[in-house]
Amino acid sequence: MKYESQKVAYWFFAAAILLLSLQITYGFIMGFARMGYDGLHEFIPFNTARATHTNLLVVWILLGFMGAAYYIIPEEAQRELVAVKLAYAQLISFLLVGVVAIIGYHLNYWEGRKFLEIPRPLDWLVVVNVLTFLGIILTTLYKGKTRTTTAMVLAMGLLFAALLYLPGMIWFDNQTMDSFFRWWVVHLWVEGVWELIMGGILAFLLIKLTGVDREVIEKWLYVIVGLTFLSGVLGTGHHYYYIGVGKIWLIVGGIFSMLEPLAFLAMALFAVAMYRKGEKRHPNKLALYWTLGTAIMAFTGAGLLGMAHTLPQVNMYTHGTLVTAMHGHLAFWGAYGMIVFSFITFAMPNLTGRRLYDTVNGQLAFWLSNIGMIGMTMAFGVAGVAQVYLERKTGLEFGAVQQELEVHFFVLVLTATMFATGIILYIIEFFRYGSPQDEAIGMEEDLKTIY
Amino acid sequence: MLSKSQARTFFLGGxxxxxxxFLGLSWNSLVNEVPAQTNAHLLNAEVVRGKALWEKNNCMGCHxxxxxxxxxxPELTKVYERRGEGYIKAALMSKVPWAPRGRKxxxxxxxxxxxxDLVAFLKWAGEVDLNGFPPKPDVKR
Known part of the structure; x- marks a missing residue:
């Protein structure tokens, strides 16, 4: 790192991986419940586990993004963060809101709208928190010496993510309207502005890791985020097929969501091409693994598997089945989980001064988590296709179908164990780095003489 | 070859x-389609209270x-038609976990x-025009 205030990123990363481990725990609770072992039902019913699992996902990814922004913006703007203490306060208050929300979910206190379960009073606290975060980032950028494209794309993604949270806070009497605007948040986040954030982080990593000229990387960054919005905004239509709005969305949503993989394909080609074009080889091999990994897995999980069931003719049958869970898991892991991991892997040696660039544990963490997640995706996929056929095609009763599917959840839990082992190894490596050190400031400059 | 400023124009313009x-289509949906397709005139106090209960208890967290x-x-869009009022009310009012086939x-x-109220909400939901969803099973067992 170059600036002392970048150290705050470390604490965001630590909080993120802590919440990830909690998320995985709740995932196991649901996996077992689906196998028929729901011993915790009285204390943690499925809807509690589900809301906790998905909300922890959103929160840890956001913490990862925020940490990355606190690391990237000072370097790109060439100055210390304004108000470092406020950044720490922002982290602590964000975690407090999260903890209160999760305790609430165990006490039937929530707003049961898929992914946006946080109750309204806490929503306002989230808004204040995110405004504080944005205030620090944007002021730093404004006062900085330089405003790079990478920093602007990242900041724009964060700003729009905050703005798009608001439509989810409007009350509607009509379930269709409620659903319509809920997707403005959920879809336009994950298939819109989050891709901007991902693109910004990816560009920063590629500039650092490959040494390719910034102008070249940033030009392609524009193309990628351009493709994202070109396809993703109207691609929102794939959530509007069957919720009570008109048939025009079948056409618009169908065509544009079929184009959505293009942005991810461009991202994968871009990352690989920059890696091959780059003349320097950064010694942080693991960061390179994760960076190329995220580009490829995002294309597979978010791009291809999403495309597989996005046409209205297909979605008519797969909508509201485990096929969605198949796509959801690899998409979130590949695109957003892995980009956060890439960044943490890149940043840790720079923050702490310990150069654990290529360790056995680190390698195992990468391969086990990724192979485990691919296995989980396959288990969900098989269960989903079987569910579609039995329930939607032959009309077998829901509960009877679910009993037929139990065996697939055994496979899910098995592969999830592999995934979790990878994550545990990653966490062990994280703690081996120790805490951020002042001596690490400027250490990257020495590195330039090594490679 | 594409220049950086052309790439930026592509991004901002696109x-x-x-x-x-998107905004135009959304406006059209909300003003012209939703009232008719969802029978907005049938949204009485009972249905709205039912929706509030639906959210307050996170029914979507399982169903x-x-x-x-x-x-x-189970998918509940057509549950009123499938099970009828008596069955739904029995499940909702039960003091012990309703557990068909063991799933609680x-x-x-x-x-x-x-x-x-919840029955009214589910009855309303069942009558919304969902462009043909859920599909009718068409394979013989």
Whole structure:
């Protein structure tokens, strides 16, 4: 790192991986419940586990993004963060809101709208928190010496993510309207502005890791985020097929969501091409693994598997089945989980001064988590296709179908164990780095003489 | 070859155009389609109270409605037609977990009035025009 205030990123990363481990725990609770072992039902019913699992996902990814922004913006703007203490306060208050929300979910206190379960009073606290975060980032950028494209794309993604949270806070009497605007948040986040954030982080990593000229990387960054919005905004239509709005969305949503993989394909080609074009080889091999990994897995999980069931003719049958869970898991892991991991892997040696660039544990963490997640995706996929056929095609009763599917959840839990082992190894490596050190400031400059 | 400023124009221009189209289509849906397709005139106090209960208890955390939810418990869009009022109310008012085939539902023990509100909400949901969803099974067992 170059600036002392970048150290705050470390604490965001630590909080993120802590919440990830909690998320995985709740995932196991649901996996077992689906196998028929729901011993915790009285204390943690499925809807509690589900809301906790998905909300922890959103929160840890956001913490990862925020940490990355606190690391990237000072370097790109060439100055210390304004108000470092406020950044720490922002982290602590964000975690407090999260903890209160999760305790609430165990006490039937929530707003049961898929992914946006946080109750309204806490929503306002989230808004204040995110405004504080944005205030620090944007002021730093404004006062900085330089405003790079990478920093602007990242900041724009964060700003729009905050703005798009608001439509989810409007009350509607009509379930269709409620659903319509809920997707403005959920879809336009994950298939819109989050891709901007991902693109910004990816560009920063590629500039650092490959040494390719910034102008070249940033030009392609524009193309990628351009493709994202070109396809993703109207691609929102794939959530509007069957919720009570008109048939025009079948056409618009169908065509544009079929184009959505293009942005991810461009991202994968871009990352690989920059890696091959780059003349320097950064010694942080693991960061390179994760960076190329995220580009490829995002294309597979978010791009291809999403495309597989996005046409209205297909979605008519797969909508509201485990096929969605198949796509959801690899998409979130590949695109957003892995980009956060890439960044943490890149940043840790720079923050702490310990150069654990290529360790056995680190390698195992990468391969086990990724192979485990691919296995989980396959288990969900098989269960989903079987569910579609039995329930939607032959009309077998829901509960009877679910009993037929139990065996697939055994496979899910098995592969999830592999995934979790990878994550545990990653966490062990994280703690081996120790805490951020002042001596690490400027250490990257020495590195330039090594490679 | 593409220059950086051309790439930026592509990004900003493409975003502005698609977003404008998206807003226009959304406006059209909300003003012209939703009132008719969802029978907005049938949204009485009972249905609205039912929706509030639906959210307050995170029913979507297990069930799905309009295909949206968690797939752990049955899709409820057409449940009124499929099971009828008596069955639904029995499940909602039960003091012990309703557990067909062993999979447990939280024992909410709703009052008669609350159960009526939820039934009204589900009945309304069943009549919304969902462009043909859920599909009718067409393969012989």
């Amino acid at each position: 975003t502005a155009v698609t977003f404008a189209i 799905t409605i309009f295909g949206e939810g968690a797939y752990y418990a 539902m939280v024992a909410y023990g709703f009052s008669e009035e609350q159960a009526n």
